[in-house]
Amino acid sequence: MKLIKKYMRKLYTTSLILLLLISLSACKGNKKKSTVEVTKHSAETLYNKAKKYMELEIWDNAILFYKNLRNQYPFGRYAEQGTLELAYSYYRDYDMELAISTLDRFIKNYPAHEHLDYAYYLKGLVYFESDRGFFQRIKPDTALDRNQENAKQAFVAFKTFIEKFPNSQYTPDARQRLIYLRNKLGAFELQVAKYYLRRKAYVAAINRCKYVIETFQKTGAVADSLAVMAQAYKELHEDELAKTSLAVLQENFPNHPYLKGEPLDLKINVFSFKDLWIFSKKK
Template identity: 30%
Template sequence: MPFAKRIQGAKGAVVRTLAVAVCGLTLAGCDTLSSLNPFDKSDKYTMDTTPDVPNDQLYNDGLGRLQKGDYDAAAKKFQQLEKQAPYSEWAPKALIMETYTRYQQQQWEDTISTAQRYLQRYPNGKDAAYAQYLMAMSSYNQIPDITRDQEAAAKAMESLQVLVNRYPKSEYVADAKKKIQFAKDQLAGNQMEVGRYYLNNRNYTGAINRFRDVVSQYQQTRHVEEALERLAEAYMALGITNEAQTAAAVLGHNFPDSPWYKDAYKLLQSNGLEPREDRGSWISRSFRGLAGAVGLEG
């Protein structure tokens, strides 16, 4: 018998065997088979196709929860909206609102993270200046007292300066400038704290380095007057009289009514010296052309 016919005959035998087996079942068994039929029209499968919540509804839901102070729920709504419509006009709105919500929660690092995402994705977005402001304020709100590390102050000052430079017409610029001044004052104050510690412990070189930072970098803070007087003290202790005299002279020229100038003057007089500016001194060079521009903060 040809091979093809043998295969065909074998198939027929299998089919006949299955038919006999099925016919041998009881009626109850046939009912059971019928109930297990996956194609039984009486047992239809329904796919779960829950439609997306409309974008405007998600946004308004987020606003509503935000107004009620339910910040976590509000943030989730804005996140959902951003994921649902990533390439629509709703995405930047959702992201800036999530940033604001995190800020309201005082979740400073999360605020910084979401603000950075906004600025990376929408550098020219209408809320870019606001995102920069929230990011800067998140660092600003973490500034500790001057006795502690001032990393947050440095970050705040940097972010605020970016705001001023990049968005000069922004409504947040005026406030940013004030806060830049405060951050500078904090940084200068911290340097003064360390400098005084070194001075009291007769580490005059370490003290000079700290006071030098204040004079060189933070001239427009209230600490510069004391820094100049402390420089006079430290240089006198080291016997470097020309720098001590220069520090006192620059202090007197820029702050003639300062009590710190009176102290510096007395210090020099007690050693038979008077204030005298050495134009080649780093102190003189630091202040050259800046007369009247220092000591703006009382």
């Protein structure tokens, strides 16, 4: 009996030590991204702390305080403005998905907010910047239709913003970005059409050209799309359709090289951001 009691005491002591070791290990391994500690504060205090970190560009700390502000005080003017600034902090911290979801929540919950225009503008900016890596180079040989979604989302977001807030202080910048996106997306579709023409996928090339002509009017891609479409129809022996395409090209772009008998340039071009960003052309 004494042996059993002795054994049980030893087992209890060992278990307690193991439990303490596990607790210490868990505490050590459970590191937070932010080193600051948030305790119960007033809404104003939490907002001011978050704002301070945002102005210092310490994004993880700003996000931590904005989130706690939202959780502890979900209503009121600090919560409203804090939600918008939380979205901006996510954007600057390169967390695009959370930035978009936070902006969508802000737009839905605060449709009469004085800075609603900025929320719509920022949504376009998030999509725009998240796709810049793709925008540096367009190579349909390897990319084709991949990675266009953010560009299209940015296009839609800026278009929606301009329609809703034509007199906003952010509208001029949004218009320039919309021009850039229209040119970029049109250029990409043209590159894909050329790629299909090189691969003798003539119907696919024609469909891409039609999409450019219908969707990206007043861009530099339209003229070449008409030329590519005419060539694709020729290859398919659709002579009447080829003549129609050439007639439209002649009427709108009479000096196009293709009309002078020059062969189409079917090489895949590589574009830089400066090629199509209108601000870079202003000196």
